[in-house]
Every structure is written in structure tokens, then in C-alpha cells.
Amino acid sequence: MKSMGSIRTMRTAGAGSDKGECETDADVAIIGAGPAGLTAGYLLTKAGLSVVIIEKDDTYVGGISRTVEHEGYRFDIGGHRFFSKSQQVVDLWNEILPDDFIERPRMSRIYYEGKFYSYPLRAFEALGNLGLWRSTLCMASYLKHRLMPIRDVKSFQDWTTNQFGAKLFSIFFKTYTEKVWGMPCDEISADWAAQRIKGLSLWNAVMDGVKRSLGLNKRPNDGQAVKTLLETFRYPRLGPGMMWETARDKIVATGKGEVAMGHALKQLAEGPGGTWRVTAKHGRTERTITARHVISSAPMRELAARLHPMPQTVPQANDLKYRDFLTVALMIRADDLFPDNWIYIHDSKVKVGRIQNFRSWSPEMVPDEAMACVGLEYFCFEGDRLWAMGDDELVRLATHEMKVLGLCNPDDVTGGVVVRQEKAYPVYDEAYAANVDAMRVELEEQHPTLHLVGRNGMHRYNNQDHAMMTAMLTVENIIAGERLYDTWCVNEDAEYHEAGEEGADKALPARAEGAPARQVPSADQAAALASVRAVPERLPNRAAA
Structure with a gap:
């Protein structure tokens, strides 16, 4: 059977009503137009395969990596x-958006009790700000837990206490982490700490500081033994949404891809011969996409509830938790408020957890040079008091908290807007790993042509590039017709995310156990191979286990 090559759509009218139905055939159906879904769509259409991407948001692509625009502010x-x-x-970013990256200086700090601390912590600065007495207590606590560490490390609190001591944990980790997750630190999996702050060492920070004071070390005192902290980063001049809007447009321009906005997944069912039927709702209209493969970046819990027949592991999937959050963007009369890209707020007097300074990300994000635009981020659960507050009330709260923190005069705030983000973060509680593994095993055994990708699709706190890599490897597997790469190994090494050399890893990672050796082709070779593969026959029914 030949590849579709282009999308085929048939429309029918609902009898006796205005409910229309639409049926579409494509090689691959993709659920979610975030970084993972759009990366997969871009690479598949480039290879000559037809795709339909459904996205429940009716305005923005990019998921949590989108850029919102309000009255010219981004x-x-x-x-x-x-x-x-x-x-x-890196090559894919450059290919999609070749002319619109800018280089930006990186600066972030921690705000605690009216003082700023560099992030990652610089030992001498932190201890100096805390004062002699508290610094002594911090060092004593650190030495105690280095000599007598917690042996059975189960939680974020255990891991971080062993690494920094109980006193520094309580000052620099506890308040902020509990704001983010809405749960005690002793209920958060140690996986979270290992993934996000691995490589940071108080002892290395102190030794770096001593060497610098003696003129023996010119490296940044960032507490890392080998890694070098990023001092600059690249950024699309109009925000990350620029990348994903361009990817969407390129997918559509091929004539082989469609991005259906405002379409929410209703049901996913595998029929005879392994063909999938994806049913999506768009207002009063229902649409069905028939495809040989499905790529899903939908939250694992939602996918399980909509998969037919329903997986046996639905109870485990239902136990997966997510943290939601909202951004209150304030427009403030000021050429700039502070130099940071963002500030972590480790202060229990306010509810805000982090503050973004959008001009520091890109000057083009703010249309008026006499104005600043900051985003106060509040971590919450959908339906709780913060989430349920009206927009005007949230703008007043954010304005008041900027005053409490001493970051602006409320009289200078000229306006504000609120954006709510559901399921921003998959929660790493004590049971999450077992629940994810159970769901994964069942889906891989029973549905080898259903592929989970991205942060929520795999319930893993992946960065944007890790989400993209899961999609890139999935596309390689689909085109090859066999499981060459294990997508679940992406980001498994828990490497510190803000250190290292861009593009240092030249080859695709995570080869599946037992997969044949396969040299990674160049971009031109890959395109040629993909076009050859796409023409003779349609994608295989089942990927090799």
C-alpha cells in the first residue's frame, strides 16, 4: 500500500442538526501541537508522510513553550x-528559524529576606549575606550530614539535606520547592532533586571561592567541579512561540500536514489491521482521523481515560498528578526594573514563586522603551483558591506582592493580564515512577504503533530540547519500521540542565537494546533516505518489538 502523500478528507453533515462530521486519512495522527508534536509533524512531512495534528487550544501552538501577545506585549x-x-x-532549531535567534546574557538570582543570591548559589556570597551566626550553623549542618548522611534516601528533602545540610535546605530549597509542587518536600521523589540539581556541590563552591580569593581560580564560583555554567543563551527575538508558529506554517506549507486548532481528543481506538481512529471534538463538530501510527503528547492520565478499550492500568494513570500554574503579566512604567531574566522568590511572605523580566529575554518582547513587562508566576492546582481568583483580583495581588518585595511602585503599574496553564508540570511524588512504568509497559506491549512523547505524554519533567528529542527518535523508529531507539532513555542521565557545551552530543542517543547498529546520516542523507522510504509503500502496521 502506498504512502498517502497528502491528506484525504471527507465531510458529512449530521442528520437533522448542524453537527458536522469530518473523516480524514493520514499516515500519522499527532495529539498535541507542543514542541514534541510539532517536531514530529515537521520531520514526518519533510519525509513525505501525511500528518494531522490536533490541538485543543484554539489560538496558540507551542504548549507551555508558546508566546502570548497582549496589546503588543509578548x-x-x-x-x-x-x-x-x-x-x-540545535540543527533543527537553526533549520526552522535560521535568521531570528539573538544571543542573550543569562542572569538569575534568588530573593530571600530582602537580599539577592546568585543562582546557582555562590558559597561565599550566600554565607556572607546570611551573616556569621547563620553561616556557622549552615556549615555545621552541612558537615554533620556529610559525616552522617541519611542512608535510605527516598525524598527530595533527604537528597537535598545530604547534599547541602538541613539548614541550607530549609533556607534555599524548602519554601520555593513547596510553592512549586504544593506538597511537603518529604513527599516529593528524590528523582526530582537528582534531575534538576545534580552536579551542584557546596564543598566545590567553597573550594572555588577559596581558590579565587587566592588568585588561583578564575572560573565562575558556581559550585560545579567540571561543568561551566551557561553565561549566555540563544532566544528567538519574539519569544519561543515564534519557533513553533514557524514550524506549524512549514508543516502546512508542505501540503502533507494539517494543524487542527481547537480540537480536543475524545477517543482513541485501534481497529482491525492496527489502524487507529482518533476522534476529536471541535465545538459541536466531531472529527475522525484514521492513521497507521499515533503520536501522543497528551497528559498520560488523559490518554488512558480516552483510549479504547480502556487500559488495565487506568487506576495507576489516574494516580498521576500534575501541577498547574498561572502567569500575571504586569506592564510597568520603567525602562527596566532589574537585570535578571528571572528571579526565584524564596520568601514565605508572598505567594509568587518566580518573576520573569521579559525585556531581559528580548528587548522586542516589550513594544515601549519606557515600559517594563514582568510575569509573576503562581503555582497552583486547577480549581484551588488561586486558580479560581478573578483576573482583576490576581492583577491586584501581583501588584501588591511586587511592592512587598520592593521591586516596583504600585502607582507605576499601568495594566495586567492573566494566563492560566493547566498541567504545566508532571508531579514526581513517591508513586509516580511505578505508575508510569505500569502504563508504559502495557501500551508498548499492546499498542506498538502508539508512541508517547514530550513532557506530559511521558510524565517526565523534560526540557524543551528533551521533548523534541523524544519526537525525533520516534520519527526515526516510524520511518525505519522498527524500534531503533528507546525514547524513554532521553534525559535519563539526570544531567544538570544549565551546564555544558551546546551541541556537544553529535549522535542520536538511546539506541534500543538489541537494535542493529546504524550510522546516523547527515541532514541531506536523512532527507534522501526518508523520501525513498516514503514512496514505495505505506508505513508498516507494527513496529518491531
């Missing part, structure tokens, strides 16, 4: 630096 849903150790990811 702001991220969280900040998204464009840095990756993978050369393939």
Missing part, C-alpha cells in the same frame, strides 16, 4: 532558553 509561559547538548536539536 510573554512566555515560563522562560524557555534555547540550549541543547544535542547537535541534532
Whole structure:
């Protein structure tokens, strides 16, 4: 059977009503137009395959990496630096957006009790700000836990206490982490700490500081033994959404791809011969996409509830938790408020967890040089008090908290807007790993042509480049007709995310166990191979286990 090559659509009218139905055939159906879904769509259409991407948002692509525009002001849903150790990811960014990257200085700090601390912590600066007495207590606590560490490390609190001591944990990790996750640190998996702050060492920071004071070390005192902290990063001049809007447009321009906005997944069912039927709702209209493969970046819990027949592991999937958050963007009369890209707020007097300064990300994000635009990020659960507050009330709260923190005069705030983001972060609680593994095993055994990608699709706190890599490897597997790469190994090494050399990793990672050796082709070779593969026959029914 030949590859579709282009999308075939048939429309029918609902009998006796205005409910229309639309049926579409494509080689691959993709759920979600975030970085993972759009990366897969871009590479598949480039290879000559037809795709339909459904996205429940009716306005923006990019998921949490989108850029929202309000009266000429642009702001991220969280900040998204464009840095990756993978050369393939860097090359793809450059291919999609070749002329619109700018180089930006990186600066972030921690705010605690009216003082700023560099992030990552610089030992001498931190201890100096804390004062002699508290510094002594911090060092005593650190030495105690280095000599007598917690043996059975299960939680974020255990891991971080062993690494920094109980006193520094309580000052620099506890308040902020519990704001982010809405749960005690002793209920958060140690995986979270290992993934996000591995490589930071108080002892290395102190030794670096001593050497610098003696003129023996000129490297930044960042507490890392070998790695060098990023001092600059690349960024699209109009925000990360610029990347994903361009990717969408390139997919559509091929004539082989469609991005269906405002379409929410209703049901996913595998029929005879392994053909998938994806049903999506768009207002009062239902649409069905028939495809040989499905790529899903939908939250694992939602996918399980909509998969037919329903997986046996639905109870485990239902136990997966997500953290939501909202951004309150304030427009303030000021040429600039502070130099940081963002500030972590480790202060229990306010609810805000992090503040973004969008002019520091890109001057083009703010249309008026006499104005500043900042985004106050509040971590919450959908339906709780913060989430349910009205927009005007949230703008007043954010304005008041900027005053409490001493960051601006409320009289200078000229306006504000609120953006709510559901399921921003997959929660790493004590049971998450077992629940994810159970779901993964069942899906891989029973549905080898259903591929999970991205942060929520795999319930892993992946960065943007890691989400893209899971999609890139999935596309390689689909085109090859066999499981060449294990997508679940992406980001498994828990490497510190803000250090290293861009593009240092030249080859695709995560070869599946038992997969045949396969040299990674150049970009031109890959395109040629893909076009040859796409023409003779349609994608295989089942990927090799």
C-alpha cells in the first residue's frame, strides 16, 4: 500500500442538526501541537508522510513553550532558553528559524529576606549575606550530614539535606520547592532533586571561592567541579512561540500536514489491521482521523481515560498528578526594573514563586522603551483558591506582592493580564515512577504503533530540547519500521540542565537494546533516505518489538 502523500478528507453533515462530521486519512495522527508534536509533524512531512495534528487550544501552538501577545506585549509561559547538548536539536532549531535567534546574557538570582543570591548559589556570597551566626550553623549542618548522611534516601528533602545540610535546605530549597509542587518536600521523589540539581556541590563552591580569593581560580564560583555554567543563551527575538508558529506554517506549507486548532481528543481506538481512529471534538463538530501510527503528547492520565478499550492500568494513570500554574503579566512604567531574566522568590511572605523580566529575554518582547513587562508566576492546582481568583483580583495581588518585595511602585503599574496553564508540570511524588512504568509497559506491549512523547505524554519533567528529542527518535523508529531507539532513555542521565557545551552530543542517543547498529546520516542523507522510504509503500502496521 502506498504512502498517502497528502491528506484525504471527507465531510458529512449530521442528520437533522448542524453537527458536522469530518473523516480524514493520514499516515500519522499527532495529539498535541507542543514542541514534541510539532517536531514530529515537521520531520514526518519533510519525509513525505501525511500528518494531522490536533490541538485543543484554539489560538496558540507551542504548549507551555508558546508566546502570548497582549496589546503588543509578548510573554512566555515560563522562560524557555534555547540550549541543547544535542547537535541534532540545535540543527533543527537553526533549520526552522535560521535568521531570528539573538544571543542573550543569562542572569538569575534568588530573593530571600530582602537580599539577592546568585543562582546557582555562590558559597561565599550566600554565607556572607546570611551573616556569621547563620553561616556557622549552615556549615555545621552541612558537615554533620556529610559525616552522617541519611542512608535510605527516598525524598527530595533527604537528597537535598545530604547534599547541602538541613539548614541550607530549609533556607534555599524548602519554601520555593513547596510553592512549586504544593506538597511537603518529604513527599516529593528524590528523582526530582537528582534531575534538576545534580552536579551542584557546596564543598566545590567553597573550594572555588577559596581558590579565587587566592588568585588561583578564575572560573565562575558556581559550585560545579567540571561543568561551566551557561553565561549566555540563544532566544528567538519574539519569544519561543515564534519557533513553533514557524514550524506549524512549514508543516502546512508542505501540503502533507494539517494543524487542527481547537480540537480536543475524545477517543482513541485501534481497529482491525492496527489502524487507529482518533476522534476529536471541535465545538459541536466531531472529527475522525484514521492513521497507521499515533503520536501522543497528551497528559498520560488523559490518554488512558480516552483510549479504547480502556487500559488495565487506568487506576495507576489516574494516580498521576500534575501541577498547574498561572502567569500575571504586569506592564510597568520603567525602562527596566532589574537585570535578571528571572528571579526565584524564596520568601514565605508572598505567594509568587518566580518573576520573569521579559525585556531581559528580548528587548522586542516589550513594544515601549519606557515600559517594563514582568510575569509573576503562581503555582497552583486547577480549581484551588488561586486558580479560581478573578483576573482583576490576581492583577491586584501581583501588584501588591511586587511592592512587598520592593521591586516596583504600585502607582507605576499601568495594566495586567492573566494566563492560566493547566498541567504545566508532571508531579514526581513517591508513586509516580511505578505508575508510569505500569502504563508504559502495557501500551508498548499492546499498542506498538502508539508512541508517547514530550513532557506530559511521558510524565517526565523534560526540557524543551528533551521533548523534541523524544519526537525525533520516534520519527526515526516510524520511518525505519522498527524500534531503533528507546525514547524513554532521553534525559535519563539526570544531567544538570544549565551546564555544558551546546551541541556537544553529535549522535542520536538511546539506541534500543538489541537494535542493529546504524550510522546516523547527515541532514541531506536523512532527507534522501526518508523520501525513498516514503514512496514505495505505506508505513508498516507494527513496529518491531
